[in-house]
Amino acid sequence: MKSTQLELFELFVNREDRERREKFGQASVSYHQASSILTASKGAMADFDFTLNPYSGCTFACSYCYAAFFTRTDEEQNNWGRWVRVKENALQLLMKFRKRPLYNKSIYMSSATDPYQPIERELELTRSLLQEFIKYHHIRLVVQTRSPLVVRDIELFKQFPSIQVNMSVTTDTEEVRKVFEPVCSSIEMRLKAIKQVREAGINACISLSPLLPIRNAEQFAHKLLDTGVSKYYLNSFHMNNSKFVSGTREGAIKLVNDLGWDDYKLNKTVVTLKNHLPELRVGGC
Numbered sequence: 001m002k003s004t005q006l007e008l009f010e011l012f013v014n015r016e017d018r019e020r021r022e023k024f025g026q027a028s029v030s031y032h033q034a035s036s037i038l039t040a041s042k043g044a045m046a047d048f049d050f051t052l053n054p055y056s057g058c059t060f061a062c063s064y065c066y067a068a069f070f071t072r073t074d075e076e077q078n079n080w081g082r083w084v085r086v087k088e089n090a091l092q093l094l095m096k097f098r099k100r101p102l103y104n105k106s107i108y109m110s111s112a113t114d115p116y117q118p119i120e121r122e123l124e125l126t127r128s129l130l131q132e133f134i135k136y137h138h139i140r141l142v143v144q145t146r147s148p149l150v151v152r153d154i155e156l157f158k159q160f161p162s163i164q165v166n167m168s169v170t171t172d173t174e175e176v177r178k179v180f181e182p183v184c185s186s187i188e189m190r191l192k193a194i195k196q197v198r199e200a201g202i203n204a205c206i207s208l209s210p211l212l213p214i215r216n217a218e219q220f221a222h223k224l225l226d227t228g229v230s231k232y233y234l235n236s237f238h239m240n241n242s243k244f245v246s247g248t249r250e251g252a253i254k255l256v257n258d259l260g261w262d263d264y265k266l267n268k269t270v271v272t273l274k275n276h277l278p279e280l281r282v283g284g285c
Helices: 005-014 066-070 074-078 090-099 125-136 148-157 174-180 187-199 217-225 249-258 263-276
Strands: 027-032 038-040 050-052 055-057 083-087 106-109 140-145 162-168 203-211 231-236 280-282
Touching (some): 090 125, 106 125, 125 148
Parallel strands (some): 027 083, 203 231
């Protein structure tokens, strides 16, 4: 019997008697059989052929996350950040494309979750999909994450003919990060991770979207440049137009007001960042 990691994972996901973790930290974990794994892209993702989401939901609990508004029920939306659903047959669904390989197709992973959920460290579901792509397909891949766990798969990324890893870094201070992104890794850890990706020779981009309150735009720009990444994209954060689903609205409003984060401060920050980051784009990356 073959004993590669990929085949071992196939055995794991097909075992009916396997033990399943139902909690990860404060978040609940459930498992289901998805009907498909690749979704034809449209709207904001129209530049790609497909989007791929190995998980539903997200336990990073970012209070501004747009994906919360695509949930199936009000309960799921109200509890956004406290649950994740594993698409346990994701690998099997992708394997069905072996007869007609996805030659030169562009895939965005992921559009409505983070492919490097904390539980990914144990399940390696995203990793199994990367291995499948490498073995049977010739694709162009963009990986979007805010997790330093992404460095685990650097050696796999090197085997793709075309790949870009995007890291979300939305503020320059832990005070802001803890209010808006309470379960995410620190800004320093994310910058360190994307620096490792770039030093490995992998195309990388930093997403400043949405741009949360910034204390010192010039210092922030220098920290971004120190990663070796040259591509950046930015979408503005407007407090008055945002809904919060993780119970942080009051604290967020107070912090925004304390920092004087209004349209004037936002626009001034964007100008400063543009002056230091010549390849900064407003919009997609």
